Amino acid sequence: MAEDPLIGTVLGPCRLERLIGAGGMGRVYKARHLALDRDVAVKLVDRAASADKAAREAAFAEARAAAKLEDPRIVAVYEVGEDRGVGYIVMQWVDGESLESRVRREGPLSNERALAVARDMAGALAAAHAAGIVHRDVKPANVLLDARGGAKLTDFGLAAGAGRADAGGEFVGSFHFMPPEQGWGAPPDPRMDVYALGGTWYFALTGAAPFSGAPCDIVVAHREAPPPDVRRLRPEVTSRASALIRRLLDKDPARRPQDGAALTAELADPGLLLEVDASGSPLSLLAPAQPAAVPGEIAAEPPRERYAPLPPPPAAVAHKVTRIAWNDARDGRRLA
Template sequence: MQHPVPDRLSGTVLEGRYELGPRLARGGTATVYRARDRRLDRPVAVKLLHPHLAEDAGAAERFAREARAAARLSHPHVVSVLDQGRSPDGTPYLVMELVEGPTLRRVLRERGALPVPEALDVLEALLDGLAAAHRAGLVHRDVKPENVLLDAGGRITVADFGLTRAADQHTGTGTVLGTVGYAAPELVMGRRVDARSDVYATGVVLFELLAGRRPFDGPPLVVARAHADGPVPDVRSAAPGVPAPVAHLVARATAHDPQDRPADAGRMLEQLRAVRAALGREHPTQVLGARPPAGNDPTEVLGARPPGGNDRTQVLGTRPPGDGGSTRVLGARHVPGGSTATEVLRPGDPTRALGTRRPERQERGASGSTDPWRPAVELRPARPLRTAGVLAVAALAVAAAAFLGWLLGSGPGAPVAVPDVRGTGTELAEQYLAGAGLRNVVVRESPDPTAPEGTVVGTDPAQGSAVRPLEQVVLIVSTGPEQVVAPDVVGMGVEEAGDRLADAGLEPGERTEVPSAATAGTVVGQEPAAGTAVARGESVLLAVSAGPRAQEAPGVLGAPVADAVRELEAAGWPVVVEEPLGVSLGVVVAQETTADGVVLTVL
């Protein structure tokens, strides 16, 4: 879980019950806030769909599906969904169990690869939660370290069922949902997705836990192609110390063919437990993020200080122990004998800089005054104040310049490179841009002759360009090939029809000559029909008149079927050949003329 961040919605109360606190996380589809349930007086997490997605019926439906799917699950390793509703502006939200602790991604970022026993502990809890979902007929579709949470007691839970689908529902749009780094080949290629796709993603997670990195890295399109084209490499190539049974478990889970993987998370869980038994030794459980019990050997705690030190928190600016702990008044005079006398200023005394030494009192000052408290040399107070003001302004200017230089140079305002998100879906592209620190994203649709509808074909600025986090990045999303309206070319000559189609952005396609009362060479039919929307560059089939056919069909009884057909078609008569016995000797034994042409019976 990320550190809380103030947000414009912090303090908002949803439906008179859920009071939003600081923002905890922001993903590609929703923002998560810490909140308080006023009715039950308990902390919760509220997940609000991004406003621009709330207007998308598909995104809103996926969001509602998350609520219905997760609410069906009651399991220690699955984050509970408690309620759902809509904000005053109609934005859908979910109310979830608040898990206080880091994500598995943060664990990997801070520690890198985990020891084999810890990696298997994490995987066992992850598979246990997924197995409950699979038994309920649900497929998560977005298993990754960001969606695995660890609370302070070490409990591991699976979250974010935003892409969940029932096992009998599948997409066929070709748009990849989920994170490409963990996407199964069938998900990348838009094929049927089932529980084995979650098994594949879990295998990739185990690879990362053991090796400290994913099997494929690079731009999203490169990673997607790597998953689609080839097998995941042996984890021992990246982590040679991994035992062979564990490496084989990774290989089975990430098999390219779904048929070669475990059937679901429950089956993979059984295989994992068998592997742990086959290792032939007990693995001490090291709970990630747990607080060690008093008096026991400390379990490794993320970010904890090594045992053995008695560190004290020292208030900045306080005097270290042993100095007597005495407080000295600024400007006080030190009285011989070890005490400190507080110097009291009398009314009317001249202004004096703190810490300056008071001149020794004289019977008469230089100015001739007999006042014993008047300094020997009189200073005009305006000059030191003016100097101090100038110095303060200069110091502030230097500090502001240094802060601005840091902000724009290496701080949060430093330029970042636009990642390559071509070939991904809109939601996934926004996730990658947000991961690079670019959240000011808008979508512009544009036709593309080759990219499927909904696929990102580029960005503005282009990928690799250096932009600052607050600058706007435009996602250029394909609407598919440009659509044009087929013109009406019936009644035109063949050449005129070809020119008319070319003017409309279409091509004249195959021509079929048919008998017709129209003049030979005249277009008498077209496919697709006039007024139909078709992709630019498509071909239009043309039916062209061959002239009027003979009044009577020529007789072809006893003729070979090939000669008979040729003679009838030359006379302008369509031919239908029937073989009632299913065996053709190639001889016409019957001929019948109908309104549609000539029917030949052949033996």
């Protein structure tokens, strides 16, 4: 494989040292900020977007909005700029790896660790939503696990203001974790991020996205198929945790927690890690009131809900799905 010609190049205030990720929206490098003498991450905006002044300015506007978010669970944005026609975003360097990489390397997380990641991400989203920002691309690859055990949300490159009508109507995001309304062009809404976090939590526990198949099939499954029960793959997950994940993945945004703050409150429930009775007492400390369940027994899937017929996707949406699938295949990031 040919060496990246940008390695060693000084772009803006930084010297690029190592390519750490690439996708349809651009490349991310580990770099050295020369003036600050510290490691940073630099995202180079896709060349097509850099050449399009409106697209470049939109990306910079959202990066500047993300730079105003001061939360330890969000990767800080330090600077945006342009050098020799290439747009760049300078971000905090996190010494660790993505949730996607960790699960691929070591397997699914424990219940406790997966819940801790979900809580960190809900807190990050609460900060973003309070500032009126919807991330729109929450997924395992954008969750960074640092060396101290914390989780940070990164890449606000697709972020947009909540309710912005001009930000709807376009297919953006990652189809494995995309809520149905986002896949069909709805304006940005905090509940989109809540759905995507539900899929990310499911991935952390199982190593798989909620739905699989061809790109268009996955987009339709988000709209039509019932949310999967995580206990089919992880029977030890509590009934409350399984039910909450399915509610985060509900097709109807009104039935999900309404934003990151509401989800944060629900994630404090002790029943997410330990089965409890109606009073909140751990069942493992009580005498059983009925015969014990058969080991590994799983409750039946809820009956499939019926939804309004789905119209054929606009040609632009179908084209975008195909393009994103090609980018994922090219970058070796296809999920199961």
